[in-house]
Amino acid sequence: MKKLVLFAIILAAPLFLSAAGPKPKQVTLTGEIIDVQCYVKSGQHGKEHLDCATTCIKGGSPVGLLEDSTGTVYVIIPQKGSRSANVALQPYIAEHVAVNGELRERGKTVLLFYSSIERLK
Numbered sequence: 549m550k551k552l553v554l555f556a557i558i559l560a561a562p563l564f565l566s567a568a569g570p571k572p573k574q575v576t577l578t579g580e581i582i583d584v585q586c587y588v589k590s591g592q593h594g595k596e597h598l599d600c601a602t603t604c605i606k607g608g609s610p611v612g613l614l615e616d617s618t619g620t621v622y623v624i625i626p627q628k629g630s631r632s633a634n635v636a637l638q639p640y641i642a643e644h645v646a647v648n649g650e651l652r653e654r655g656k657t658v659l660l661f662y663s664s665i666e667r668l669k
Contacts (some may be wrong), residue, residue, distance in 0.1 A: 556659040572650035577615050577622065577660065578668060581640040582614040584623055588627060611637050613647055622651075622660040630663075637665065644668045
């Protein structure tokens with residue numbers, strides 16, 4: 549009987565551990581929509597990089613937010629049921645925006661699951 553209980557605990561442990569992860573945090577972050585690949589490789593961003601970033605994002609490079617206050621880059625993922633961030637955020641590339649969504653993290657990976665975006669002046 550002890551072996552059966554131990555076996556059940558071992559099988560169920562991953563379910564409990566995944567459910568016990570940190571809760572998503574609702575945030576509004578401001579910054580520039582960027583092509584993560586070019587930014588990480590060579591620091592490119594801004595209006596002078598618009599054509600290249602548009603081509604890269606259309607080609608599948610991750611889209612991100614370069615946050616104003618910290619310089620942190622968040623990879624942007626759509627909320628469940630939303631269009632791909634690469635498609636939906638193309639009109640905002642190199643624009644200054646406010647993004648609403650949830651920050652989710654696992655280990656050292658932090659993603660921004662966006663729910664809305666607004667151009668800022």
